Amino acid sequence: MNKIIILGIFLIFSLKMNSQNSLSSEIILKTQDTLIGEILTAKNPFDKEFIHVTSFNNKLVFHDKLGQKRKIKAQEILELNFTDLKGEKRRFVGIPEMKHYIVEVIYINKIKWYKHYYTNYGTETFTYMIFDQDNNRFNIGLFNSARKKLKEITQQNPDINTFIEENKMNEENILNVIKMYEATL
Template structure:
């Protein structure tokens, strides 16, 4: 009985903090077919513009014109893209080792790519792990910045451009770290600066 009540409570909390919505999307399959479809995504109940990337992890829920639902395994997807509820274009790629999950590409420069893995975290929640990859040097680092930017890691990663060290050191106190700017905004600004330094050469 206790197990039943615990399971029901987890389901109830999850239901209360998330709901489903439909968004237009483009899927490129592993066979390079392009599908223009509607997909169901999980959104935060309090902020319905916030899409949980983890709802796209292993299976994509497709909705046809009649409202019928079907599932597509993430392993059959090469790329998934859509415009979210705040007008941002989102790209999810199948680049995991086991080819069974999708990762969001947050930045795609000539030199640097920035990816994010999403995972369910507790009832109705979500966590994420980031990865920066240098396409030229063929090296990457995992990034976790829940307590602030991992300055030492970033300084080492961008060591081929000495100007980056000062920018990273100052990021915490500069205008980049104003209250309205998220850490994602700061990271994107740093990546754009790195790309601009590379483009001068």
């Protein structure tokens, strides 16, 4: 009897783990074709608004308005736009430096800032990629501190370096640093 109960709980949990969300989306392919429909993302059983980006940043399942299913590889995608389950607009693009993945756009101007999602020991995590005005790439992540990399980018600007030293380098302050630096270019 206990085996049946445990098997039942395992089955219900497995079904919940393998369920998916569908998000209305627009995909612009490198062929310049625009697709409008829905993409499927893995569902998180503990947080209904969480989207597993790693479930679609390499290859995604797309359903058009007629219900036709299509698998699309990241190499084919120029841009992916959707509104997530929290109501936030999100934009992902294909960049030459990441041939097999699409990355999330955080900021694009003279300096480009992207977020690359990947799985590390079964957990979804990310690395920031910042490209300076000369297209030099700076990775910020688990082993590369934001403070150190931002100082490398802005090394000729003591005022910006002081701001970096005196503030926590969260997303808001990283963006402030990037904008301060762009103002000097």
